Amino acid sequence: MMSDQFRKVEPYSPKSSPRGGRSPVVSRQDSSGTLKTTISLGKNPSIVHSGPFYLMKEPPAECEQTGATNLMAYHGLEHSYSKFNGKKLKESLSSFLPNLPGIMDGPGQEDNSTLGSVIAKRPIGGKELLPLSSAQLAGFRLHPGPLPEQYRYVSATPPKKHKPNKHKKHKHKDGAPPGQDTPLQDSSNPDTYEKKHKKQKRHEDDKERKKRKKEKKRKKQKHSPEHGGLTPNQHPVP
């Protein structure tokens, strides 16, 4: 069937090109010497006197910024480069956000708390945020007592890496580790919060020192024979 079709077409196919054996596309040697100018159209039409050369175009315009220039210096990013390449960055997210409580170094897929999911499934927005009425607050009335075991994992503090301190003097000067539950503060006032936040380290240090001093005093008093305290080896049997 196919071969029949070809046979039918065959008689109509031209035996030779109407322009002869030459292709109109392929350029030929100019024997007349008239092709000495190249006219290029397009965005920037130009006439290039190309002499004896064919297909000669205007060279691309000189550009101040190329891949050969130091782009880091060109864009003033040398500081950022030295900042990130000078020291070794810590891998964990908690080292970037040291003030945030809780465990955040695990993959977010585990508890469906990925930022990607926020983009993939955008939360409902556009509604006005209003304070809850007393009837709505009634929904948050809780039973007294501790949380059931299965919900307590959230409040677990991340294991702190023990680093041997070279200087014994600074042994107790560290602030609270990330995620540790510090006493409640009033964060409702932004000004006070900001001030507290800025001076947080210094205050924490002072507080810690005072606390430790008090504890030491208390221990001394406990263990002293006048107070009938126990020696480290004398623990009461439950």
Place this chain on the structure above:
Amino acid sequence: MSASLENLETQLEMFIENVRQIRIIVSDFQPQGQSVLNQKIQSLVTGLQEVDKLKSQVHDILVPTEVFDYIDQGRNPQLYTKDCIDKALAKNEEVKGKIDSYKRFKSHLLTELSKTFPNEIAKYKAIRGGE
């Protein structure tokens, strides 16, 4: 720009601190803590309102979505910046190498061609302005 970002950061930190305090209240709830809890829940709403107000100040800040992958994997997002800088630098060096090689190739080609086709190359140089 940086002031608005700092403002947003402070608000978010306050919000997180509030949630942390609610968690402590709730983890071992005492009956007398109900009023404090209610207050904290209301301050959550206020915190969300504050964050919502700040969105207009940061709407022009673009964040590459690849950063989210780093955060979602519990990795330091600064590593993304570092990786970007490293990649840009490597590409910059690669392109510079190519450009330099092409320049050397061009001059070598012209030298060799001028040996074989001195007249043509002279004309070519005349057209190109002695390149």
